[in-house]
Every structure is written in structure tokens, then in C-alpha cells.
Amino acid sequence: MPTRLHLIRASHLHPVIQYMQTLSMPVESLLEEAELSLALLVEPNQLILEKKVWRFLELAAEFNNMPHLATSLTEQSHLSQYGGFTEHLLKADNLYQALQFLIQEINLHHNNNYFWIQESEECIWICRPQHPYIKDNQWQVEQHVMSLLCMLIEFYAGEGWLPKKIKLQDNKAVGIERSRFFKNTEIKLGQPYSAIAIDHILLKDRSLISQFPKPSSLDYIPDSFVQGFKLLLKQNYFGQSWLAENIATALETSVRTLKRKLHSQGTSLRKVFDEVRFQQACDLIEQDVHDYDVLAEKLSYTHANNFVRAFKRWSGITPREYIRLRNIELLKKNEAW
Structure with missing residues (x-):
């Protein structure tokens, strides 16, 4: 089991799905086969397991018999469509600032990828390493990320910019010639990392983004x-019902391995469930949801009394006492103002 969960925001799939729908592809059935769903992806900041995103793209590529599908889908979109992080990338003063923001803040959007800048006499490279755990559909990942990087560079370099050289980890790069960026590019395959060459002049302004929010x-x-x-x-x-077997299956592991993983990090499945339920209950109370029946329903308890007992176990006090103390605290704050 991975030492961490590789997560990405649902917003990253939105433009891809929109374009697939224009091609009349069976999006819902492909998502289901990848153990995802449209309902899960409605909220842009919903986190999803990254491996399932790439599995979805691989299934779509197989369905359409288009090994270059990730390139086509990506290049039909705009960088701003991929969520708050990528939209923010377009607000820098120059390309160097945008790349620095990408390198420093990538885990606002995704907690696995990372990038670095590497300089040579003839050019400057923006690089990304091999993906640590995706094997079968590595090419879909590489196409998508490289196309997004090219779109970012083009935004600052001007329409019509093309890379003179790229390095790819894939040994075949089937369909790469279908990309509008790579038709006339010098391509090196089977490299230890992917990289795109950028002319020195495009990064002549090296102002930092220390104040870039x-x-x-x-x-x-x-x-x-x-x-x-x-x-x-x-x-x-x-889903709402937290069954250990279903959770372990969704994480592509066993219940035993999941429990062992949590134990090695000083916690347990029961403790994690309790901490999350308590936080959810507090969040609902902060939103002025005080009816016990409503709280119980939203937290998947069959009866309000079960919720009250659980809340007292979590906090040492009843929900009523918690609400009373919260109201006193709010009153004190208002009086201070």
C-alpha cells in the first residue's frame, strides 16, 4: 500500500469530461468502470484518487482506439478550466513567476506531482519525474501533463510558440505527432524524466513570487x-456508510493492510472515523444545524439517541451543552466588538 494517498481535485477532470461528452463517449459507464462517478465529481474541490483518473483516461483511449486521446482532450481545453490552481497560474507577471508558483504550490491541486527547472547552455528545461506508481497508463499521464505545461508556456510566450526539444519517459509515444505542439519538435524517448525546452529569452525576467498569494x-x-x-x-x-471492506476495496487494499497502515501512524480505523464524524458534527453546528434528528441523518446515524451518545463519547459533553457553550463564546465575541 502506498505510503501516502495520491490525490487530485475533481476540477481536473471537468474539462476532459465536457469534451468527451461532445464526442458522444459513454462517460458515465467509463467512470463507473474506473470506480468513479459523475456525482462524485460535481464539487470541484472534491478529492479523488489520482490513479483512478488515469485509469478513466486509459479506458476512454481504449474505447476510442486513440492512444493519443489525452493530448487531444487536453489541447481542446483552456488552462483556466482545470480549477482554482491552474487559473491562478495565469495571473503571474511572467513565465518564470508562473513556473515558480507551479513548482512551489503544486500540492494545492495535486499531492504527487512535482517539477523543477534545469538550465543548460542552449535552453532551460521544465522537468517532471517518473510517476512513482502508475505503470499501465503512464502514457496517458505523460501526454496530459506535457500538453498542460506547453499550454502554460504558450500563454506567456504568445500564440504560436512551439518547443524546439522535448524529453519523454515513454519509449513509443504513440500519436505524439497529433499534438499541435510536438509536430516539428526534436523528441527524445525513453528518458528518466519528461522535460520541455524553453528559450532563455522567455525566462530573462527572474523576479520571484514571494508575495504572490x-x-x-x-x-x-x-x-x-x-x-x-x-x-x-x-x-x-x-459514500455515507463507512464499511471497512468497501473502503479497503476503494483504496485497492485489504482491511488488514489498511488497519496496519493506520496503526503504524499511531491511529486506528475507529479513531479516524470518530475524529471525522466529530468534526463533521461541529461543522454542522457551526452552520446552525441544531436539530438532533437532522444531525443524526446527515451523519448516517439511524436514530438521534445514537448520535447523542456518540457525540458525548467524542467530546465528553452532550450536543446541547456544546451548543450552549458555543453560544456563550459567540456572545462574548460580539460584546468584545
């Missing part, structure tokens, strides 16, 4: 397995 609506996607797991639970990635 991150998108206010986005929190970093954690690298911690436990924190990532809690976020998936909180966002109902596994």
Missing part, C-alpha cells in the same frame, strides 16, 4: 496518509 479557496492537499484519508472520508468519497 495562493488561491484563497484552496488548501494544500496533505502528503500524510492519515490526513488524506480523513479528507476523503469528510468529503464522502466512500
